Amino acid sequence: MPHDHSDHPHALLPPDPALRVKALETILTRKGLIDPAALDEIIDTYQNKIGPQNGARVLARAWCDPAFKEALLADADPVLAQLGYYGRQGEHMVVVENTPQQHNMVVCTLCSCYPWPLLGIPPGWYKSDAYRARAVREPRAVLADFGVSLPEGTRVRVWDSTAEVRYLVLPMRPDGTDGFSEDQLAELVTRDSMVGTGLAKTPEGTT
């Protein structure tokens, strides 16, 4: 038995992570504390039901409907709740708009806070030490890692999610999309564009 577990009992579990989670799941199931079927349901929810397509639908609508956009930017919670996008890790939402003058980018330097009901589970890079460490100090260098460079004169505003407020970026609508339907526009709203590490796709880029 490991001997360094006095403060950190996790050392009593097998070190290999896949075996570790299996051991914990087995112990908890035998004691009646968790239901494996509930775990399957949670995984199915975030793998198949809740993801960036939710946020894309909302923001495509904001591109088409000025009154909706105004309401979303002024007070997102009631607007999102009405659309059914309220839930865990999205209880207090703020939508911030990109303009030619200002590019917004979202990070959580202290952990991995992210708007789950709109974007799903965060990708690995969002939770990486490199992103958490660098996004606040050198956002433009981080954008370059994503192949994004901003025009001269655009200021970067980085939002560090230090409380239970979750931020969603409304990217700029690409040129050449006049007359596009909401569904067509939603295809252009990428996950990264809603975090601020990307821009919306252009119509040419969607073929």
Add this chain to the structure above:
Amino acid sequence: MSRVHDMGGRFGDGAVRPDPPKAPVFAAEWHARALAVTLACGALGQWNIDTSRHAREKLSPLDYTRFSYYEIWLAALADLLVQKGVLSEDDLAGQGSDTPHPLASKRLTADMVPSVLAKGGPADRDGGPEPVFAEGDAVRTRHPGGNRLVNGGHTRLPGYATGAEGRILRRHGTHVLPDSAAHGLGEAPEPLYAVIFAAGELWSHPENPEDEVVLDLWQSYLEPV
């Protein structure tokens, strides 16, 4: 006085590596299980989100650094289950009993999952102290930072933003104070503000002096300028 998770502004981490297009939500099956076990245990109601964040932050710096993201979750969950008396060390070591647990009645079942995830856990509260700052007010974050109630305790004022002057961008209402709630000291709700800082106020070599950083900060983290 900092902890290992407080890495905003740190040097040396290298490039951010975007994921390939169509990357799966979970890179490995055990990642998905780790997330689901953690959420299911949270439903037992023995801790709140601040306690669970603190459990991750107080892993040893060595473990926090060498563990991958979901390994951090798993280690913190195991520690928390023992710390809160849900499991014993014998249980973790595979030497416990299989008799039904007193908390088994609180078990999250599959049919409850949609409503529990949809319900969430809002952090805003009625009451608490009156807001003393208004939009546009100049404020300074306290220095030194750290939890004022518990030495080495949980706090949400990152080290890079202590002692910095900014201004109130917007109010978020009144929210549970993590510094208190993480340690079973009550929710102690306080006004929460989005506070905006010029990059040059935070970094000795700002990448661009026009850039800004916004943090959500509780009233007791701030003093008037």
